[in-house]
Amino acid sequence: MNDIDYSLYLVTGRELLPSGKDYFESLEESLQGGVTVVQIREKNTDTGEFIKIARASKVICDIYNVPLLINDRVDVALAINAHGVHLGQDDMPIAQARKMLPKDAVIGVSCNNVGHVKAAVKEGADYVGIGAVWGTKSKSLTSPIIGVRRVGVMLEALDGTNVKAVAIGGIKSTNLLRTLHGTVSSTGHALDGIAVISEIVASAEPRRATETLANILSGFRADFPHPPGLDTRLTSDLYVTGDLSPETVLEGVVQLMETIRGLNPLVHQITNTVVATQSANITLALGASPIMATESREMEDLAKISGALLVNIGTLRGECFDGMKKGGFFANQFRKPIVFDPVGVGASAFRQETVNELLNTWQASVIKGNAGELAALAGTKEVEAKGVDSVGSGFKDPVSFVKALAKRERCVVVLTGTTDYISDGVSVVSLKNGDAMLGQITGSGCVLGSCIAAFCATAAHLASDEEKNSDGKLAKGDMFLGAIAGVLVLTVAAELAVQREDVKGPGTFLSGLIDTLWALRSDDVQNLAKVSIE
Numbered sequence: 001m002n003d004i005d006y007s008l009y010l011v012t013g014r015e016l017l018p019s020g021k022d023y024f025e026s027l028e029e030s031l032q033g034g035v036t037v038v039q040i041r042e043k044n045t046d047t048g049e050f051i052k053i054a055r056a057s058k059v060i061c062d063i064y065n066v067p068l069l070i071n072d073r074v075d076v077a078l079a080i081n082a083h084g085v086h087l088g089q090d091d092m093p094i095a096q097a098r099k100m101l102p103k104d105a106v107i108g109v110s111c112n113n114v115g116h117v118k119a120a121v122k123e124g125a126d127y128v129g130i131g132a133v134w135g136t137k138s139k140s141l142t143s144p145i146i147g148v149r150r151v152g153v154m155l156e157a158l159d160g161t162n163v164k165a166v167a168i169g170g171i172k173s174t175n176l177l178r179t180l181h182g183t184v185s186s187t188g189h190a191l192d193g194i195a196v197i198s199e200i201v202a203s204a205e206p207r208r209a210t211e212t213l214a215n216i217l218s219g220f221r222a223d224f225p226h227p228p229g230l231d232t233r234l235t236s237d238l239y240v241t242g243d244l245s246p247e248t249v250l251e252g253v254v255q256l257m258e259t260i261r262g263l264n265p266l267v268h269q270i271t272n273t274v275v276a277t278q279s280a281n282i283t284l285a286l287g288a289s290p291i292m293a294t295e296s297r298e299m300e301d302l303a304k305i306s307g308a309l310l311v312n313i314g315t316l317r318g319e320c321f322d323g324m325k326k327g328g329f330f331a332n333q334f335r336k337p338i339v340f341d342p343v344g345v346g347a348s349a350f351r352q353e354t355v356n357e358l359l360n361t362w363q364a365s366v367i368k369g370n371a372g373e374l375a376a377l378a379g380t381k382e383v384e385a386k387g388v389d390s391v392g393s394g395f396k397d398p399v400s401f402v403k404a405l406a407k408r409e410r411c412v413v414v415l416t417g418t419t420d421y422i423s424d425g426v427s428v429v430s431l432k433n434g435d436a437m438l439g440q441i442t443g444s445g446c447v448l449g450s451c452i453a454a455f456c457a458t459a460a461h462l463a464s465d466e467e468k469n470s471d472g473k474l475a476k477g478d479m480f481l482g483a484i485a486g487v488l489v490l491t492v493a494a495e496l497a498v499q500r501e502d503v504k505g506p507g508t509f510l511s512g513l514i515d516t517l518w519a520l521r522s523d524d525v526q527n528l529a530k531v532s533i534e
């Protein structure tokens with residue numbers, strides 16, 4: 001039997017009820033709010049008492065036609081005629097439970113890695129509970145926290161099966177949309193639902209807490225519908241650009257260029273100390289407004305008023321981490337684009353761990369890096385890096401690489417180099433503009449991040465009303481186009497800047513570049529752009 005709606009799975013936890021709140025009243029309110037399946041979890045209760053609580057809970061669930069499962073205990077499930085059981089890795093084996101339970105009983109299994117998922121499929125589980133995806137205070141964990149970005153490979157192991165999947169551990173209304181996006185596999189396999197304890201049980205208003213989660217889930221599903229069929233695959237892509245041709249790309253870029261000065265978007269930049277001043281000046285020259293703030297205590301306020309956030313880890317220090325983490329968290333919460341520049345990510349374990357934790361916390365709209373940085377992010381040794389620079393001639397097949405990484409990270413990826421490649425995971429655009437002089441000033445890659453962020457803020461402003469009113473996306477507007485515009489504007493300006501009479505070398509190039517950007521017309525970009533669709 002696997003026709004259960006796993007969308008909003010409540011696991012009970014009487015010890016977490018707010019003082020004075022009755023357990024059965026809380027359960028009923030959560031059912032009224034839209035819980036679709038309930039698991040009774042009693043870790044410190046005698047068998048007799050467990051059966052009593054489960055039986056009374058089932059009476060309430062039956063009224064709402066919501067299936068009830070029992071945690072760990074097949075005997076309790078049999079005693080109250082529950083719909084099934086949830087088993088941990090150390091509980092009764094699935095085959096044994098199947099023998100004891102009625103034919104159509106549901107059996108779910110806890111999984112912490114791909115091996116667990118494969119075994120659960122083989123042994124005939126109906127669903128897997130994947131956890132913990134975030135840290136949780138509701139249980140002392142004995143297995144490592146998986147992190148949102150590692151759930152996708154576990155879901156991929158369910159491709160082609162009818163085994164469903166829910167994520168569990170630390171899921172809150174504030175991280176739910178990020179959880180739903182970040183867990184989608186490269187094959188488009190999404191979660192069937194989420195399981196929570198404290199977000200509902202610890203609430204004084206469980207009905208409202210449940211409704212909030214249900215609204216986020218339905219917003220995500222409306223924007224990324226699942227087709228009917230065996231797999232939970234998403235039908236639509238993250239950033240859908242209309243017909244893609246060099247002409248349509250340039251039309252879009254021109255529109256962004258013609259909007260940015262009137263809009264003057266505020267671009268919040270948490271960047272490195274080497275390039276902060278030139279990044280701010282470049283942002284101003286584009287017609288946007290920079291704010292270079294790093295203090296974690298102001299991140300929520302800034303996310304409300306900014307058009308986009310840039311996070312650049314160039315001069316990463318431990319004390320920057322909280323600001324970066326909170327900055328991205330609130331940018332996701334207020335649906336503002338995030339441009340992430342993982343500068344030198346392969347250079348140290350500290351950078352790698354930090355990047356991993358940042359990307360597990362928030363969803364970037366655009367990730368930009370050179371070949372060495374993106375290779376380190378993707379976990380391939382095909383391209384090596386020396387500090388913040390890439391070594392060698394890059395990827396053998398940059399088009400496939402950038403597309404696969406964009407698909408995996410569910411965002412636009414910009415691979416910089418002599419040719420720049422940009423992908424949204426579906427299409428790849430290559431741009432062949434720029435000048436070698438860009439390599440003679442420090443931080444040209446970093447200021448590119450500022451340009452992309454400024455145009456992503458503009459693209460978000462130009463999102464259709466329909467898109468602005470939808471709830472399922474973490475950033476609205478065409479981020480693919482925003483990224484393309486950022487790269488084109490900077491690289492075309494570099495070509496024009498080197499031709500200026502007052503530019504004699506790297507020093508005058510930087511000021512010439514700022515002046516050229518300040519005066520750049522959309523005609524210049526249209527005439528000089530070298531755009532190809534790969």
Ligand SMILES: Cc1ncc(COP(=O)(O)OP(=O)(O)O)c(N)n1
Nearest residue numbers: 071086087088089110129130168195
């Ligand atoms: C839906 C869901 N997923 C995972 C678990 C964890 O179960 P288990 O590993 O048996 O640990 P305990 O819950 O028994 O502490 C779950 N209960 N539900």
Ligand SMILES: Cc1nc(C(=O)O)sc1CCOP(=O)(O)O
Nearest residue numbers: 131132136138169170196197198
């Ligand atoms: C019961 C349980 N199992 C987990 C696992 O990782 O298997 S995490 C967890 C606790 C979930 O509670 P909350 O929603 O309050 O974080």
